[in-house]
Amino acid sequence: MAREPRRILVADDDPTIRTLLQDFLEGEGYEVSVALDGEQVLSEARDTKPDLILMDVRMPKLDGIAVLERMKSEGLSSPVIVMTAFGGSTLAIKAIQLGAYDYVTKPFDLDEISEAIERFFERQQLSGELRHVRGRADAFNPNDKIIGNSPAMQSVYKTIGKVAASGATVLISGETGTGKELVAQTIHTNSMFSQGPLVKVNCAALPETLLESELFGHEKGAFTGAVNQRKGRFELAHKGTIFLDEVGDMSLGTQKKLLRVLQEHEFERVGGISTIKVDTRVIAATNKKLEEEVAAGNFREDLYYRLGVIHIHLPPLRERKEDIPDLVDYFLQKHRPHPDAAPLDISQEAVNLLMEHDWPGNVRELENTIERAIILSQGGVITTHHLVFNLIRPGRTLDLRDALQRTGSLRAAMEEVEARLIFEALSQANGDQQQAAESLGIPVEELRRKLSLAESTKEAVGAGQS
Numbered sequence: 001m002a003r004e005p006r007r008i009l010v011a012d013d014d015p016t017i018r019t020l021l022q023d024f025l026e027g028e029g030y031e032v033s034v035a036l037d038g039e040q041v042l043s044e045a046r047d048t049k050p051d052l053i054l055m056d057v058r059m060p061k062l063d064g065i066a067v068l069e070r071m072k073s074e075g076l077s078s079p080v081i082v083m084t085a086f087g088g089s090t091l092a093i094k095a096i097q098l099g100a101y102d103y104v105t106k107p108f109d110l111d112e113i114s115e116a117i118e119r120f121f122e123r124q125q126l127s128g129e130l131r132h133v134r135g136r137a138d139a140f141n142p143n144d145k146i147i148g149n150s151p152a153m154q155s156v157y158k159t160i161g162k163v164a165a166s167g168a169t170v171l172i173s174g175e176t177g178t179g180k181e182l183v184a185q186t187i188h189t190n191s192m193f194s195q196g197p198l199v200k201v202n203c204a205a206l207p208e209t210l211l212e213s214e215l216f217g218h219e220k221g222a223f224t225g226a227v228n229q230r231k232g233r234f235e236l237a238h239k240g241t242i243f244l245d246e247v248g249d250m251s252l253g254t255q256k257k258l259l260r261v262l263q264e265h266e267f268e269r270v271g272g273i274s275t276i277k278v279d280t281r282v283i284a285a286t287n288k289k290l291e292e293e294v295a296a297g298n299f300r301e302d303l304y305y306r307l308g309v310i311h312i313h314l315p316p317l318r319e320r321k322e323d324i325p326d327l328v329d330y331f332l333q334k335h336r337p338h339p340d341a342a343p344l345d346i347s348q349e350a351v352n353l354l355m356e357h358d359w360p361g362n363v364r365e366l367e368n369t370i371e372r373a374i375i376l377s378q379g380g381v382i383t384t385h386h387l388v389f390n391l392i393r394p395g396r397t398l399d400l401r402d403a404l405q406r407t408g409s410l411r412a413a414m415e416e417v418e419a420r421l422i423f424e425a426l427s428q429a430n431g432d433q434q435q436a437a438e439s440l441g442i443p444v445e446e447l448r449r450k451l452s453l454a455e456s457t458k459e460a461v462g463a464g465q466s
């Protein structure tokens with residue numbers, strides 16, 4: 001069935017322009033009506049609800065800005081493309097702020113108009129083909145939920161199910177951001193220790209002596225600065241779980257003491273003589289390859305076997321890409337601006353781009369990318385433009401030459417690099433345009449103008465990096 005022609009309202013007080021646009025757009029297959037002033041635009045927006053309004057800013061009775069304000073306050077949703085004389089004006093920015101979809105500057109050429117209109121309808125169609133977030137909001141628990149149905153994750157779930165209750169020591173390995181802490185948390189919640197505390201210690205964050213006193217506590221006067229007796233994390237985790245994060249970074253001396261706790265369930269505080277007994281479940285995690293550390297003499301082999309009674313390995317995200325769509329849906333829910341906000345949407349094209357990326361930062365990087373996209377899309381549909389991957393990492397600099405090769409045009413390359421820098425600055429500033437503009441050394445007006453241009457370039461920001 002043929003689609004009904006799209007209805008465009010052309011509003012301009014200049015009869016020459018009206019006629020020119022009407023003839024041209026009818027030639028392009030649109031159904032065109034006209035308005036001579038702002039009042040007429042408003043009444044058309046109320047009554048006939050055109051699919052798109054192409055509107056001059058300077059019009060008698062009610063100017064374009066006033067029309068936009070009225071439309072906004074009356075909740076009239078017809079999309080508007082504004083026409084203004086000369087670019088970069090505060091009027092154009094105001095129009096965009098008031099909800100205009102786009103603007104073109106006069107004198108315009110008809111190609112430019114027709115491109116802006118096509119872009120609009122394309123985008124509208126895109127959002128009509130959205131994937132909707134599955135699942136109900138009220139059934140959503142942001143904590144402690146492991147997402148992913150890939151075979152690799154299924155086997156992780158099975159292991160968790162088997163070991164949680166046993167109280168056995170578990171070693172969780174995997175690259176950064178693969179969900180090691182999440183798995184540790186889940187094991188704890190599903191174990192017989194779940195009524196007790198889950199105590200976390202980052203073994204990489206502290207120098208040796210401080211780490212030992214952190215883990216085992218110290219007696220008063222044990223070392224300079226030990227003015228009081230202090231309980232260690234092992235004692236605090238009694239009848240609960242202790243999570244030793246980054247265990248691969250522990251010094252050999254501390255490793256020896258840890259081994260003893262695992263074997264005998266007892267230790268002494270630093271500077272103490274009385275032996276303390278604890279009943280604590282140990283879960284350790286590392287993003288190092290511990291076998292290699294053992295081979296290199298950095299990690300005790302006996303401790304490795306003690307810790308790894310049960311070993312759960314979390315594969316990197318790039319090896320389980322089928323989990324990406326589910327994770328995306330989940331993070332869109334998790335990071336909704338507020339619980340009652342409408343579900344967030346993402347275009348299929350954007351999901352495809354996420355599937356192509358190799359995710360060196362794994363699930364954490366994906367989560368951050370989605371969080372940023374939510375900020376950048378300002379509640380609208382998330383498209384490829386809003387996907388800013390971690391751009392600055394070794395060998396992944398913003399290279400103009402690269403972009404030139406890809407786009408085949410200096411202008412397009414410069415625009416692409418500029419767009420990326422802008423989105424990056426915006427995400428660094430958490431969407432604060434003023435702050436982003438400052439960091440780029442440009443006035444905020446310029447940033448806004450560039451932003452609306454960048455939004456409309458078809459080249460996906462971030463594409464071609466992986």
Ligand SMILES: Nc1ncnc2c1ncn2[C@@H]1O[C@H](COP(=O)(O)OP(=O)(O)OP(=O)(O)O)[C@@H](O)[C@H]1O
Pocket residue numbers: 145146147148174175176177178179180181182183287327330363364367
């Ligand atoms: N399968 C998953 N489902 C849902 N969220 C996940 C999953 N995996 C990781 N996450 C989320 O990604 C983020 C990073 O996960 P986590 O902190 O557990 O990673 P990690 O392996 O401990 O990383 P690091 O080695 O850098 O400490 C967290 O916000 C976590 O909730």
Ligand SMILES: [Mg+2]
Pocket residue numbers: 180181245
């Ligand atoms: Mg971690």
